[in-house]
Amino acid sequence: MAKRIGILTGGGDVPGLNSVIKSVTYRAVENGMEVIGIRRGWEGLTHVNFDDPASKERYILPLNRENTRTIDRTGGTFLHSSRTNPAKMKSLPDHLQGQEFPKQEVTKKGVTSTVYDVSSAVLKNLDTLGMDCLVAIGGDDTLSYAARLHNLGFKVIAVPKTMDNDVRNTEYCIGFSTAITRAMDAINRQRSTVGSHERVGIFRVFGRDAGYTALYTAFVTNIRCGIPEYKFNLDKMIELLLTDKRNNPSNYCLVVLSEGAEWEGYTVKEYGEPDAYGHRKKMSVAEDFSNEVKARSKEDTVVSDLTYELRSGEPDFIDKLVASTFGNMAFDAILEGKSGLMTAVVDGKFAFAEIPDPKLGPRKVDVATMYNTERYRPNYANKCGFPIFLTRA
Numbered sequence: 158m159a160k161r162i163g164i165l166t167g168g169g170d171v172p173g174l175n176s177v178i179k180s181v182t183y184r185a186v187e188n189g190m191e192v193i194g195i196r197r198g199w200e201g202l203t204h205v206n207f208d209d210p211a212s213k214e215r216y217i218l219p220l221n222r223e224n225t226r227t228i229d230r231t232g233g234t235f236l237h238s239s240r241t242n243p244a245k246m247k248s249l250p251d252h253l254q255g256q257e258f259p260k261q262e263v264t265k266k267g268v269t270s271t272v273y274d275v276s277s278a279v280l281k282n283l284d285t286l287g288m289d290c291l292v293a294i295g296g297d298d299t300l301s302y303a304a305r306l307h308n309l310g311f312k313v314i315a316v317p318k319t320m321d322n323d324v325r326n327t328e329y330c331i332g333f334s335t336a337i338t339r340a341m342d343a344i345n346r347q348r349s350t351v352g353s354h355e356r357v358g359i360f361r362v363f364g365r366d367a368g369y370t371a372l373y374t375a376f377v378t379n380i381r382c383g384i385p386e387y388k389f390n391l392d393k394m395i396e397l398l399l400t401d402k403r404n405n406p407s408n409y410c411l412v413v414l415s416e417g418a419e420w421e422g423y424t425v426k427e428y429g430e431p432d433a434y435g436h437r438k439k440m441s442v443a444e445d446f447s448n449e450v451k452a453r454s455k456e457d458t459v460v461s462d463l464t465y466e467l468r469s470g471e472p473d474f475i476d477k478l479v480a481s482t483f484g485n486m487a488f489d490a491i492l493e494g495k496s497g498l499m500t501a502v503v504d505g506k507f508a509f510a511e512i513p514d515p516k517l518g519p520r521k522v523d524v525a526t527m528y529n530t531e532r533y534r535p536n537y538a539n540k541c542g543f544p545i546f547l548t549r550a
Contacts, residue, residue, distance in 0.1 A: 159289035159312075159491050161191040164220070166234040167198030167241070167299030171318050171332025172472030173480035175228040175235050177294055180484025182220045188492070193286055194218040198295070199302055200241040202279045206252040217286070229477070232470045242298065243279050244305055245272040253278060265431060276309060283311060290496065292487050294318055296330070300499065301515030312496035314487045315512045320468055323367035323519035326510035327501035328550045331483065333369070334475035336362075336467040340374040343463050344411065350459065352407035357398055357450055357458045361443035362467065364415030366519045369548075370467075371415040372527060376535040380411040383418035383442075386522045389533055391420040395453055397533060402456070414442050416464070482507055505544030523548070 162185050166174050178194070185192045194217075195201035201216040218224075218236065228235045245263065247270060249256070259274040283291070290312035293303035296319035307313045317324040318331035340362055351358035362370045368384025375382035381397060383389055394412070401410035416439050419425055426440040447458040472480065483500040486507065490498055501510040522528060527548065529536050540547060 159190060159494075161193060161287050161289055162491060163193050163195055163283065163286065163288045163291040164236070165195035165198050165201060165291070165293055166236050166238050166318075167293065167295035168238060168319070169296070169468060170233045170238055171320055171468050171476075172232040172335040172470060173331040173476035174233070174294060174318060175225075175231060176472065176477050176480035177292075177316055177331070177484035177487070178220070178235055179225045179229045180481050181292055181488050182225045183222060184485060184488040186222055192220040193288065194220045194236045195291075197237045197239040198241055198299065199243050199279075200239040202282050203241060203243050203246065203275055204250045205282055206250070207282075207285055208252070212252075229481075230471065232468075232472065240298065243276055243302055244274045246275055247272055249273055249275070268431060276305065279306070280309065280311060290314065290491055292316060292491075294331075296321070297324055297513070297515065297519050300324065300512055304497070304512040304515060307497040307512060312491075312494075313512070314490045314496065315499040316483045316487055317499060317501065320363050320370055321365070321367055321519070322369040322373075323364075323521070324499075325513035325517055325520045326499060326550050327503065328505070328544055328546045328548050329479060329502040331476055331480045332468065332472075333373075334479075335470075335473045336370055337373045337377065338473050339467045339470075340370070340413070340463050341377050343461070343466065344374070344378050344380070344413070347459070347461060348409075348411070351411065352405075352409040354457065354459070355402075355408040357402065357447075357454075357456050358409065358411040359443045359447050359450070359458055359460045360411070360413040361416055361441055361460075361462050361464065362413060363464050365417045365439065366521070368415045368418065368522045368528075371413045371418065372522055372535055374413050376537075378411070378413070380413060381533045382412065382535070383414040383420070383446075383533065384522055384528060385415050385417035385419065386524050387528055387530055388419050388421050388423075391423070391449060392453070394420065394533055395450055398450070399454055399456070412446075414446060416442060418442050420446075501550065502544070502546070503550045505546070510550065520550075
């Protein structure tokens with residue numbers, strides 16, 4: 158049986174992460190195990206220098222009931238986070254300089270760079286810490302390296318989190334419900350302003366590759382939406398919105414767009430350097446769409462970016478419930494000596510699934526059943542028999 162458990166959070170923060178950390182810690186302490194928090198995600202296992210007390214203090218945090226007692230009352234991550242990929246490091250930490258690591262040339266979207274795989278250093282650090290297994294909480298990117306660690310022979314249990322809800326093998330990821338709730342509240346608050354000025358309200362939410370956040374926000378606010386999985390016709394979308402505006406007694410209309418949404422003949426622009434997983438930031442599709450609306454219809458617009466606002470603050474009921482349950486499930490798996498599994502919701506029930514194969518990419522919206530390509534809004538009909546979150550893993 159495991160004696161010492163590690164836990165880390167990687168990628169963007171979402172509400173609910175601290176509930177996972179607390180649940181794992183409390184269960185471990187009850188069972189006579191130690192818990193070591195790895196600060197700043199995978200960076201904590203690539204950059205920690207055990208010969209430097211300051212480095213060890215920065216990246217290694219023993220967890221107990223006392224220092225995790227109240228953390229579930231707030232959002233963010235108690236352990237902090239980063240976007241570090243130990244298998245593709247662009248540069249080596251100072252204390253690893255001069256050591257030999259596998260390297261390769263990687264080209265993505267026309268940019269070529271040399272990257273290092275420091276997995277051997279990660280495994281050495283896990284051994285130095287005396288860890289028997291690791292709980293990795295994250296989205297596609299973080300969990301892709303969790304799968305690699307498992308394949309290298311180290312025991313890993315994964316917990317999915319992302320506002321985009323696009324991790325494969327599960328119908329739900331921590332942070333999704335709170336994001337939709339916040340988006341719904343923000344949009345409904347802005348109805349008075351958009352209506353007072355009789356404008357076209359355009360909202361942008363996260364969703365680089367998958368449109369779940371925009372689609373479900375549209376579902377609960379009854380507005381149009383654009384998602385990455387389907388390129389809409391620009392003239393048709395604008396005409397639908399103008400019809401909505403004319404039919405509204407307050408003479409306004411609303412639409413929500415995923416950050417990766419596109420229309421026919423348009424590609425979202427990107428900027429900045431790629432992160433550790435090759436992603437560049439996207440320019441605002443909402444601003445570009447606003448320019449098209451104004452040019453083609455002469456209507457005024459209000460553009461709102463609802464991205465980072467949706468991941469801030471404490472979790473709602475669903476995210477707190479799911480996060481606590483996922484944390485307890487992860488510990489159950491550790492007690493049974495399992496590895497390579499991810500906590501999940503499958504067919505509307507809590508279950509274990511394999512950590513997704515990173516080569517498959519994110520889970521996408523099933524356009525045929527979930528998106529009305531004629532009306533550019535969610536499909537509302539024929540939901541009897543669907544799992545609670547209206548999608549299947």
